[in-house]
Amino acid sequence: MNIQRNMVFFFLLISYIGLSQRITYTVADSLTKFPIPYANIVLNSNSGVITNEDGNFSLPENERLDNKEIKISCIGYKTKTVLLEEIIDEKILLSPEIVRLSGVTVSNVSLDPIEIVNKAIEHLEDNYAQQHTKSDFFLRQTLNENITKVQTEKLKSNISEFTQVKLDSLTKEIPKTITKYTEVLFDFNEPSGIKSDFILNPIRIVKHEEKNQASALDSIKIDLISLLKKHLPGSTQIRFKSGLFKLGSDIDINGDGPQNDKTDINRDKAINSSGYLGSNFINDLLYNNPDQFDFLKKPKYYEFDLKGEISYGEHSVYVISIVPKDDKAKYEGQIFIDVQDFGIHKLDVNTIAGVSEKMFGLLGIHSTMNGHSYRIYFQKLHNSQGYFPKYARVETKEELRINRNMQIKSLSDNGKEKLVSFEADINILEHYIEEASFGNPNVTKRKENKASNVGKSAVEVIYPKEYSFEIWRDYDIIEPEKTLFNFKKAGKY
Structure with missing residues (x-):
């Protein structure tokens, strides 16, 4: 035995x-x-x-x-x-497919590359919006933040223990480099029609990050409120503001919440932010927002060079390079267009080195895009009803500058008392890499959570101690980079 x-x-x-x-x-x-x-x-x-x-x-x-x-x-x-x-x-x-330079004709009419690109634009709605599609949608975001400057000054405090020296010591503790990984599996449901009101429901959210990591503003907020707890009555309710805007919910000093330390997990925030992340990504796909690519909107800024024609599975595809010819041009790269229906099989472009674009500037917050690249692959559906995304990678580099007044006020029946105020000057370099893969349209592998309306209670939110392939067993996902593959939380967790 x-x-x-x-x-x-x-x-x-x-x-x-x-x-x-x-x-x-x-x-x-x-x-x-x-x-x-x-x-x-x-x-x-x-x-x-x-x-x-x-x-x-x-x-x-x-x-x-x-x-x-x-x-x-x-x-x-x-x-x-x-x-x-x-x-x-x-x-x-x-083995690379050989580019065929001859026979670049359709119906015995020779086409030049700008005509091919224009036909691709004309056929966007026909090729991408005629079918009602349901699919798994897997999205991974890698966020690297490099905080290059955190400065606070002009402190005004009604609490004697709150001094500029103490505030400076808190800002020095903010980690200057932060890396976070978020992986989300969605139910994706998109009705027919360009820019249709698609539905995204997160099913599983996996966040690979140290629990003590927070943005610069969040770190200041958490540390200041933790310090306030030592010097205010337990019944005090406080509000954190930046100018006219309230940052987060009002906080009861005695209550439990994210202000207590940096390790608390806010489930609703993770679910809401994942929906925002997924919606932004879908809206950036070629067929939903073609105007973002200026070589399609303003082709006069570019030279289009027809490299030839290759076989891609059962299809023949034009290979066209995109070359800037004007100072106003933003992108360079290649586009792969079907010979028969002018559907776009692949888009591989990036912004020209040195090109920057102001994205947002208002009330002391400024965002500048310093680099952008798109690599988007589409699959041609076998039922000839058009194209559907297969996988995509979008990479963005931004600089975020924050120069705002920060305030903490106590709330009482007698009104609002300003406890602390100061000027914050923060510079952050952000590098986003977003990768996505889509399952076969109208085919769902999952045995659970098939409903198109998934409540928050059904969403898994996981904070693993290290990366594990078992989390995504039986799903077609993009292989992680080495940095994520080797992810392990610090021993103290």
Whole structure:
């Protein structure tokens, strides 16, 4: 009996080790040996993953034992099917599709590149808005904040313990570099029609961050209120304001809330912010907001160079480079347009080096965009009803400047008493990377939470101590970058 029990234990142990360990593969160009980002990896025709920016993807080690094959596809490359056990050195090479320079005609009428681009614009509604689509939508945001300046001055305080020296010491404790990762799985439901009122319902939210990380303003707010608790009666209610605007809810000094320390988790805030994040991303997709790309709105600022035509699966695609020719031009890159229906299979553009754009400026808050890039892939639906997003990466660099008056007031039946006020001068460099993948339209793999109206109580909000692939088992997501893959919270948590 003991032998049998030990054998069972040994089998379970081996199975667990096989499930927990993963093998990382790299997809690369056969000629240049450069990695190929955002290649689609399909395993046994029913599940898969998408390579990250470094061309990497990983699978559980036990997948290799089952003589399984994978299919790798990426626009501009020949699709390849290989057996996992035959891959050498965990590297898979894809051969580039040859660009055909001849036969660039439709109905025997030669087209120049600007005509092709204009036809793509004309057919946006036909190609992207005729179907009612439902899909899984996975979104990952990486936020890097570099706080370059935090200065407070002109302090006025009715509490003797609150001095400029004390305020300065609090601001010095604010972490100058912050990195946060947010991953969200949504139900995505979009009626037909350009700029339709789509519905996004978060199903699972995973936040990889140190619990003590907060923005500069939040850190000042939390530290000041914690200090106030030591010097105010327990029944005091306070309000934190910036100019005319209230920052957050009024706070009862005796109450429990996010002001108590930086480790409290605000569930509703996580759910609401994830919805805001997902909606902004969808609204930035090409077919919802084409005017944001000035090469489509003002093509006179650009040269469009027709590189030729390639095969992409069952389709032929024009390859057109976008080259600035005017000082007012913002972007450069490539666009891939279908030969038959002028649908856009892929958009790969970025702002020209040195181009900046003021995004917002009002009441002491200024935001400037210092870099933007879009890499968006679309899948052509088999029922010929148009195109649907497959995966996308949007990268944004911004500078945020805040120069505002901050106040803390106590609230009572007798009115409002200003306890503390000061001027805050904060500069933050923000770098966002947002990556998204979409499941097959009208096909849902989930066995749970299928309803289009998901209440907050059904939403999972997870703060893991380290990154785990098990969280997203059975979902086609983009392989994480090394920094997230290696994420672990500090030992004190």
